Amino acid sequence: MKWIATFLTALVVALPARAEIKIQEVVSPGGITAWLVEEPSIPFMALELRFRGGASLDAEGKRGATNLMTGLLEEGAADMDARAFARATEGLAASFGFDTSDDEVSISARFLTENRDQAVTLLRAALNEPRFDQDALDRVRGQVLSGIRSDLNDPNEIARTTFDGIAYGNHPYATDYSGTVDSVTALSREDIIAAHQAVLARDRLYVGAVGDITPEELGPMLDTLLGDLPETGASMPPQADVALNGGLTVVEFDTPQSVAIFGQRGITIEDPDYFPTILLNQVLGAGGFESRLTQEVRVKRGLTYGVYSYLAPRDLAEIWLGSVASANNRIAEAIDVIRAEWEKAATDGITEEELDAAKTYVTGAYPLRFDGNAPIAKIMVGMQMLGLPIDYIATRNDKVNAVTMEDIDRVAAELLNPEALTFVVVGKPEGLESLPAN
Amino acid sequence: MRQFRVLLNAAVLCLAPLVAQADEEAVTSFTLENGMDVVIVEDNRAPVVQHMVWYRAGSADEPKGASGVAHFLEHLLFKATENMESGELSATVAANGGRDNAFTSYDYTAYFQRVASDRLELMMQMEADRMRNIRLTESDITSERGVIIEERNQRTENNPRALFGEQLNAVQYHNHGYSVPIIGWMHEMQTLGMDDVMDFYNTHYYPNNAILVVSGDVDPEEVRSLAEKHYGTIPANPDLPDRVRTAEPPQNAERRVVFRDARVAQPYVSRSYLAPERDPGDQEMAAALTILAEVLGGGQTSYMTEKLQFEQQKAVWSGAYYRGASLDDTTFDVIVLPRPGLSLEETEAAMDDVLEQFMVDGVQPDQLERIKMQLRASQIYERDDVNSIANRYGQALAIGLTVEDVKAWPDLLKAVTEEDVMEAAGLVFNRDASVTGWLMQPEEVTQ
Numbered sequence: 001m002k003w004i005a006t007f008l009t010a011l012v013v014a015l016p017a018r019a020e021i022k023i024q025e026v027v028s029p030g031g032i033t034a035w036l037v038e039e040p041s042i043p044f045m046a047l048e049l050r051f052r053g054g055a056s057l058d059a060e061g062k063r064g065a066t067n068l069m070t071g072l073l074e075e076g077a078a079d080m081d082a083r084a085f086a087r088a089t090e091g092l093a094a095s096f097g098f099d100t101s102d103d104e105v106s107i108s109a110r111f112l113t114e115n116r117d118q119a120v121t122l123l124r125a126a127l128n129e130p131r132f133d134q135d136a137l138d139r140v141r142g143q144v145l146s147g148i149r150s151d152l153n154d155p156n157e158i159a160r161t162t163f164d165g166i167a168y169g170n171h172p173y174a175t176d177y178s179g180t181v182d183s184v185t186a187l188s189r190e191d192i193i194a195a196h197q198a199v200l201a202r203d204r205l206y207v208g209a210v211g212d213i214t215p216e217e218l219g220p221m222l223d224t225l226l227g228d229l230p231e232t233g234a235s236m237p238p239q240a241d242v243a244l245n246g247g248l249t250v251v252e253f254d255t256p257q258s259v260a261i262f263g264q265r266g267i268t269i270e271d272p273d274y275f276p277t278i279l280l281n282q283v284l285g286a287g288g289f290e291s292r293l294t295q296e297v298r299v300k301r302g303l304t305y306g307v308y309s310y311l312a313p314r315d316l317a318e319i320w321l322g323s324v325a326s327a328n329n330r331i332a333e334a335i336d337v338i339r340a341e342w343e344k345a346a347t348d349g350i351t352e353e354e355l356d357a358a359k360t361y362v363t364g365a366y367p368l369r370f371d372g373n374a375p376i377a378k379i380m381v382g383m384q385m386l387g388l389p390i391d392y393i394a395t396r397n398d399k400v401n402a403v404t405m406e407d408i409d410r411v412a413a414e415l416l417n418p419e420a421l422t423f424v425v426v427g428k429p430e431g432l433e434s435l436p437a438n
Numbered sequence: 439m440r441q442f443r444v445l446l447n448a449a450v451l452c453l454a455p456l457v458a459q460a461d462e463e464a465v466t467s468f469t470l471e472n473g474m475d476v477v478i479v480e481d482n483r484a485p486v487v488q489h490m491v492w493y494r495a496g497s498a499d500e501p502k503g504a505s506g507v508a509h510f511l512e513h514l515l516f517k518a519t520e521n522m523e524s525g526e527l528s529a530t531v532a533a534n535g536g537r538d539n540a541f542t543s544y545d546y547t548a549y550f551q552r553v554a555s556d557r558l559e560l561m562m563q564m565e566a567d568r569m570r571n572i573r574l575t576e577s578d579i580t581s582e583r584g585v586i587i588e589e590r591n592q593r594t595e596n597n598p599r600a601l602f603g604e605q606l607n608a609v610q611y612h613n614h615g616y617s618v619p620i621i622g623w624m625h626e627m628q629t630l631g632m633d634d635v636m637d638f639y640n641t642h643y644y645p646n647n648a649i650l651v652v653s654g655d656v657d658p659e660e661v662r663s664l665a666e667k668h669y670g671t672i673p674a675n676p677d678l679p680d681r682v683r684t685a686e687p688p689q690n691a692e693r694r695v696v697f698r699d700a701r702v703a704q705p706y707v708s709r710s711y712l713a714p715e716r717d718p719g720d721q722e723m724a725a726a727l728t729i730l731a732e733v734l735g736g737g738q739t740s741y742m743t744e745k746l747q748f749e750q751q752k753a754v755w756s757g758a759y760y761r762g763a764s765l766d767d768t769t770f771d772v773i774v775l776p777r778p779g780l781s782l783e784e785t786e787a788a789m790d791d792v793l794e795q796f797m798v799d800g801v802q803p804d805q806l807e808r809i810k811m812q813l814r815a816s817q818i819y820e821r822d823d824v825n826s827i828a829n830r831y832g833q834a835l836a837i838g839l840t841v842e843d844v845k846a847w848p849d850l851l852k853a854v855t856e857e858d859v860m861e862a863a864g865l866v867f868n869r870d871a872s873v874t875g876w877l878m879q880p881e882e883v884t885q
Binding site for chain 1: 483484486516525528529532533534535536537552553554580581582583584585586587588589591592595596700701702703704737738739744747748751754755775777778804807808809811812814815816818819821822823825
């Protein structure tokens with residue numbers, strides 16, 4: 001074989017705190033694109049595969065099919081039943097993680113150089129020839145149902161699903177991707193096969209590889225692993241209309257500590273105001289002791305162990321979320337403080353000192369994320385899914401540093417919206433009652 | 439496939455709920471003149487460093503009546519010192535693009551920062567400062583006590599599995615501090631005050647009771663001179679108390695706990711057996727118990743999973759755990775989550791039958807071989823995560839093991855034979871030293 005891979009780009013990205021991350025774009029002979037970082041010093045590799053769409057591709061009335069399908073990929077493939085597949089995987093000391101989310105199905109694999117071909121053969125079988133045996137389906141269904149029943153009694157999960165129901169209306173995001181007891185109980189083997197066809201297709205595949213492998217080796221490996229998957233899958237659902245118009249919803253649940261989720265409209269990563277918003281949120285409520293919410297709710301008043309806000313851009317919606325948990329007799333005060341801080345930031349913005357501190361933190365913390373083969377593989381796949389350029393890592397901190405006070409003031413005034421900040425509280429909160437949206 | 443949120447022992451608590459390997463380990467270790475141990479693990483692939491200080495003081499070292507004070511103090515170490523304002527340490531770490539946190543367990547409390555490696559000295563300067571120089575106010579005590587109470591609400595009071603685990607531990611130990619939850623009992627946490635905190639601090643927070651662990655892109659000689667400059671100048675406590683805890687009497691009565699809570703959706707049966715831990719120069723039994731946990735409940739091909747999930751289809755999930763890194767006697771735990779419709783009585787009977795049958799069947803050689811392969815691979819994989827290597831050393835030294843014990847551990851695991859595993863099983867499965875627990879709804883809903 002004389003021409004096995006194309007190297008489109010090879011560039012060296014210098015980071016303040018990472019020697020260098022040399023990302024190469026590799027296109028396999030069969031046309032599969034991957035981003036690769038060679039790291040030959042330890043004899044293993046991490047491989048991250050993602051299929052866009054994830055559980056949002058569940059067919060009408062088949063909620064939970066993608067999640068159950070993904071859970072079954074490691075439960076028997078080709079001539080191996082579930083136990084034979086597990087024994088083979090353990091015998092190679094490979095690990096294959098199969099995960100579902102609203103936006104993707106992800107496969108996180110790790111295997112040794114010494115038995116890489118065998119590991120790839122196994123993973124290929126799992127992706128291309130899953131058996132979906134009825135006994136495995138029923139067994140894993142039992143595990144999923146156990147989890148769903150537990151979620152129904154978990155205040156955090158109740159808060160999350162209630163909030164999503166309010167925010168996303170009829171969109172798939174509005175319901176939990178695990179499905180309901182009824183929907184999962186009704187899933188047939190045919191539904192699982194259909195979900196496999198819908199999601200695991202090459203037109204939505206993204207690949208990141210980091211470790212002891214060369215581009216010449218990676219190309220053919222990807223063709224073996226993924227080349228036989230169908231070309232196209234199900235069509236993507238539409239963009240979600242986020243309906244967050246203020247108000248507060250109390251869900252009565254008998255537990256000592258109330259759990260609250262709050263949120264408002266967010267921002268896309270393509271938006272020029274994305275980095276100003278990240279910095280504004282850093283000051284307002286991102287993790288760390290310096291954020292205003294942590295200072296006001298936790299440090300000064302001792303009302304909670306954790307209070308956060310964060311931008312949660314998804315493929316099909318943008319949302320600015322937060323959470324807090326306080327004893328039933330203190331949650332009302334915590335929410336008052338959060339509302340006041342939201343109002344204050346919207347009206348007065350932040351100070352120049354706060355902006356500078358946020359920039360130092362956000363730029364300094366960025367390189368710390370690149371701390372191992374698997375994390376780097378995940379970051380690279382995320383970049384591809386967002387459509388970011390291959391040199392993004394090198395330019396990202398410059399974009400953060402370029403944010404001005406004017407940018408921040410604009411975002412604070414235009415995006416932060418205390419009237420639209422919507423709360424869901426689960427527990428027996430004292431002094432709180434449901435309020436309608438505006 | 440699904441990870442069940444089952445909590446047997448919340449073995450570690452963190453200050454903040456943020457965010458959220460051995461043959462070729464480059465490990466250097468030495469002791470400063472004042473008695474502070476130092477371990478350095480080098481990985482020069484990225485210019486990042488993790489700086490940790492571990493204290494040989496955890497919740498099991500607390501005085502009676504002051505449960506939770508070790509963890510409370512951990513929170514308060516982020517307040518003012520003689521040289522820093524309240525919150526300044528974390529703010530400085532953040533301003534340098536780093537992250538910091540801390541955690542408390544039964545046997546230790548540890549503080550750490552992750553930051554660009556050229557900021558190591560600044561981290562040492564601040565960490566050394568709070569070893570002896572905290573300056574707390576009554577308002578710190580009041581507000582932070584609210585925080586730890588909310589932490590207990592979040593972790594424990596809102597979670598029937600955690601409440602159940604707490605009851606199991608309380609019954610497992612008659613006379614040892616492991617019977618008390620790390621976070622403390624609520625009624626005692628509510629009374630913790632300045633004296634409790636300062637007594638604990640002034641008893642335990644000294645260099646001769648601490649371990650410095652630095653991992654990442656560092657030069658050991660440079661770390662040594664920085665450590666001597668910042669930590670080496672802190673006087674040792676010549677009166678540091680010996681670490682002697684109240685010992686367990688012989689356990690000769692099987693115990694049962696039934697915990698009912700309306701929030702339980704998935705009932706389960708658990709059993710914990712008192713078990714020996716890793717001791718300096720004497721880790722063979724712990725190694726065998728570690729392998730036993732893998733053989734019995736360590737994944738899809740484990741013995742309990744084979745029998746209870748695949749063959750009998752009585753369980754949705756089962757597992758076995760052993761935590762050998764402990765200063766005093768630890769536990770070996772098994773757990774079974776029944777399929778709907780199976781009572782906990784039937785579940786327990788099935789679990790007992792399987793354990794009994796295991797004593798007859800023994801260990802399958804091919805299973806042991808797969809486990810050893812995974813052990814060997816984990817040493818390769820761990821080299822990609824220098825901080826996890828560093829954590830292993832810090833934890834081991836904090837529970838009285840030596841650097842040599844840590845280095846010997848992988849080989850001891852590899853040397854475990856089928857006979858060793860069965861001998862360990864025969865020793866540990868002693869019902870007289872066990873607690874069997876049922877977690878269930880107030881009304882039996884699994885009929």
